[in-house]
Amino acid sequence: MKKLIVAASCALALVTGSLQAKEWTEIRIAFDVPYEPFEYRTPEGELTGFEVELATAMCEEMGAKCEFVEQAWDGMIPGLLARKFDAIMSSMSITPERAERVLFSEAYYNTPGAWFGRESVDVDVTDMDAMKGLEVGVQRGTTMDTYVTENMSGIVNIKRYTTADDMVLDLEGERLNLVFVDYPVGEQTILTRDGFKQVGEPVKLGEGVGVAMRQRDTDLAEQINAALDTLKNDGTYDTIMKKYFEYDIKM
Amino acid sequence: MPEMIAEWLNQNEIFTATTLLHYWGGLVTTVQLVFLSLLLGLILAVPLAILRTVKNPFVSGPIWFYTYLFRGTPLLIQLYVIYYGIAQIEGIQDTFWWEIFRAAFYPALLAFTLNTAAYTTEILRGAIVATPQGEIEAAKAYGMSWLMRIRRIVLPSAARRAVQAYANEVIFMLHASAIASVVTIVDLTGAARDIYSRFYAPFDAFIAVALIYMVLTFALVYGFKRLEHRLLRHLRPVGG
Numbered sequence: 001m002k003k004l005i006v007a008a009s010c011a012l013a014l015v016t017g018s019l020q021a022k023e024w025t026e027i028r029i030a031f032d033v034p035y036e037p038f039e040y041r042t043p044e045g046e047l048t049g050f051e052v053e054l055a056t057a058m059c060e061e062m063g064a065k066c067e068f069v070e071q072a073w074d075g076m077i078p079g080l081l082a083r084k085f086d087a088i089m090s091s092m093s094i095t096p097e098r099a100e101r102v103l104f105s106e107a108y109y110n111t112p113g114a115w116f117g118r119e120s121v122d123v124d125v126t127d128m129d130a131m132k133g134l135e136v137g138v139q140r141g142t143t144m145d146t147y148v149t150e151n152m153s154g155i156v157n158i159k160r161y162t163t164a165d166d167m168v169l170d171l172e173g174e175r176l177n178l179v180f181v182d183y184p185v186g187e188q189t190i191l192t193r194d195g196f197k198q199v200g201e202p203v204k205l206g207e208g209v210g211v212a213m214r215q216r217d218t219d220l221a222e223q224i225n226a227a228l229d230t231l232k233n234d235g236t237y238d239t240i241m242k243k244y245f246e247y248d249i250k251m
Numbered sequence: 252m253p254e255m256i257a258e259w260l261n262q263n264e265i266f267t268a269t270t271l272l273h274y275w276g277g278l279v280t281t282v283q284l285v286f287l288s289l290l291l292g293l294i295l296a297v298p299l300a301i302l303r304t305v306k307n308p309f310v311s312g313p314i315w316f317y318t319y320l321f322r323g324t325p326l327l328i329q330l331y332v333i334y335y336g337i338a339q340i341e342g343i344q345d346t347f348w349w350e351i352f353r354a355a356f357y358p359a360l361l362a363f364t365l366n367t368a369a370y371t372t373e374i375l376r377g378a379i380v381a382t383p384q385g386e387i388e389a390a391k392a393y394g395m396s397w398l399m400r401i402r403r404i405v406l407p408s409a410a411r412r413a414v415q416a417y418a419n420e421v422i423f424m425l426h427a428s429a430i431a432s433v434v435t436i437v438d439l440t441g442a443a444r445d446i447y448s449r450f451y452a453p454f455d456a457f458i459a460v461a462l463i464y465m466v467l468t469f470a471l472v473y474g475f476k477r478l479e480h481r482l483l484r485h486l487r488p489v490g491g
Contacts, residue, residue: 141448173338
């Protein structure tokens with residue numbers, strides 16, 4: 001009998017919980033650290049970066065208490081769906097495939113993808129004949145991966161990597177002719193080394209980056225959209241952006 | 252039946268013809284990689300196992316060290332060291348070796364071969380050491396030379412004792428080959444990862460690939476059961 005009462009009250013709590021439009025006062029936000037300059041740790045061990053600061057400002061605007069969670073990229077969406085956290089602010093580009101699984105806020109930034117290679121590389125990346133047979137590295141599952149897969153399958157040999165570090169190592173070891181990565185990542189990890197350069201023009205990709213939430217949390221999405229909108233208009237967004245970027249990534 | 256499959260494929264958003272072809276490509280790579288490394292590993296392991304039982308420490312010592320090294324470290328580390336290590340050797344990019352080691356397949360094949368050869372050497376050595384002394388004495392009494400004893404008596408008898416343990420090694424190797432995907436090889440696991448990241452459906456992608464591994468394992472288990480049946484037929488009771 002006791003068990004039955006417990007079970008019934010649990011069920012009741014679930015039903016009423018999902019019916020109320022919840023005022024979100026505590027939000028757990030996930031980042032894949034490090035992904036400079038969006039989220040990384042300072043030498044003192046403090047979590048910072050463009051998205052971390054934007055998230056802090058957003059939570060302040062919403063009047064919510066935020067907890068920051070670290071989660072590796074592979075487990076991002078599964079972790080969100082398993083309720084390990086409530087939102088992802090880890091440079092997740094908005095794509096139709098992802099939108100099937102998660103709910104996106106309005107885009108809050110967009111960076112171009114860019115080609116990088118050794119100094120000696122001299123190739124026109126828009127000329128498919130010149131690109132034929134080259135080894136090209138991308139990070140698996142990124143919008144850069146989708147771009148190369150859709151436009152250059154069968155022309156270049158695509159190698160997919162889990163981390164940017166492994167990819168840069170293979171570019172150094174001459175296993176790859178070119179890599180196609182998010183411009184800020186390439187700027188931080190490739191251009192800082194000797195003997196590498198950017199090749200061709202950056203390519204604008206996709207619909208930008210949004211906050212990802214569970215499909216059912218439409219009330220949270222409304223609050224986040226409102227907060228981001230305020231930040232974009234009152235100058236807070238621009239102040240944070242100028243700290244990390246010399247170019248405009250605002251959307 | 253074909254219409255049913257076609258219909259199911261049309262309704263399904265993840266397991267389309269493109270996806271299945273991707274899995275097929277991965278299956279071919281996995282089978283090639285595992286089969287070649289097991290074959291080369293076995294060819295290496297037979298002489299190594301025989302020499303490992305020799306009394307001279309200058310012969311058996313280095314082989315002991317080799318098997319200890321490759322059984323004492325994770326295969327993933329061995330693969331990383333071989334794959335990334337080779338690319339770091341100064342000037343390797345200008346030699347003909349680079350033609351071989353530039354792609355990910357041969358570094359992975361090398362790592363897998365050396366690893367499975369180490370385990371197989373130890374399996375065979377155990378079986379060789381356990382050869383009944385009487386069999387060897389009888390062979391000596393017949394005037395057989397060392398080589399003939401090995402060929403006619405020791406190896407056939409050791410193979411019978413080793414086959415069960417070796418079947419396990421083969422299955423472990425199939426599963427261990429999943430780590431080839433970390434060095435950009437699109438094997439079965441690599442294909443599953445690609446499909447997962449394209450559709451954001453981890454469970455569908457990985458459960459499908461787990462089923463394929465299970466089918467492969469089942470085929471291996473069945474094959475080894477038949478082999479055991481054949482090798483040990485003299486031990487079966489008459490009419491059994």
